Amino acid sequence: GQQVQQSPASLVLQEGENAELQCNFSSTATRLQWFYQHPGGRLVSLFYNPSGTKHTGRLTSTTVTNERRSSLHISSSQTTDSGTYFCAIHTGYQNFYFGKGTSLTVIP
Amino acid sequence: NSKVIQTPRYLVKGQGQKAKMRCIPEKGHPVVFWYQQNKNNEFKFLINFQNQEVLQQIDMTEKRFSAECPSNSPCSLEIQSSEAGDSALYLCASSLDRDAEQFFGPGTRLTVL
Numbered sequence: 770g771q772q773v774q775q776s777p778a779s780l781v782l783q784e785g786e787n788a789e790l791q792c793n794f795s796s797t798a799t800r801l802q803w804f805y806q807h808p809g810g811r812l813v814s815l816f817y818n819p820s821g822t823k824h825t826g827r828l829t830s831t832t833v834t835n836e837r838r839s840s841l842h843i844s845s846s847q848t849t850d851s852g853t854y855f856c857a858i859h860t861g862y863q864n865f866y867f868g869k870g871t872s873l874t875v876i877p
Numbered sequence: 878n879s880k881v882i883q884t885p886r887y888l889v890k891g892q893g894q895k896a897k898m899r900c901i902p903e904k905g906h907p908v909v910f911w912y913q914q915n916k917n918n919e920f921k922f923l924i925n926f927q928n929q930e931v932l933q934q935i936d937m938t939e940k941r942f943s944a945e946c947p948s949n950s951p952c953s954l955e956i957q958s959s960e961a962g963d964s965a966l967y968l969c970a971s972s973l974d975r976d977a978e979q980f981f982g983p984g985t986r987l988t989v990l
Contacts (some may be wrong), residue, residue, distance in 0.1 A: 799976060800977075800978075802978060802979065810966050810968075810983055810985040810986065811879070811981065811982070812968065812970075812981035813879070814978060814979070814981070829933075855920075857920075859976060864933075865910070865920075865921055867919075869917070869918045871918065
């Protein structure tokens, strides 16, 4: 079954607005990563975050492992934030399960 | 930022042809992963290595796909006889450990005509 579910599937924001992306997973995760995928394809690791809250710049990731959920908050969005954001979990069997992503479009 | 290198960036093959792509992991990363991402943003794990040894691979990889990570050479993923359904973005990632943070290359976009 679906190991990782992301919501919303797509999101359109006005520049300057905040975004909240959700990730829910069905198995116990020993590791969770948030990625940004450039339109050209490269996946950039944003957070490696087994549990708790982490910040980098305008991004905040909060993971509550025992509730099997994580969120990615983008504050003061910019047009360069446009792209697809993926959540992926590792379940301890060397498999890494990805969600289907949230496509973010930030318009000026 | 990731220093994983993948070549070529684009690959176009006819059905039945071989398709080979390469990956140079980040220096010092002994673990390498290959994933397939289709046009619906579905990722599929294919195979992973620790140094030159296969850790895990899926059934699809065992049949038409072959992969290796020889010492002092790029890792490679080869599809022996390409099918239309193999058209996808093939992503290579490397990490310090099988459970550690993974860093991805830019991918090889394969189109099978």
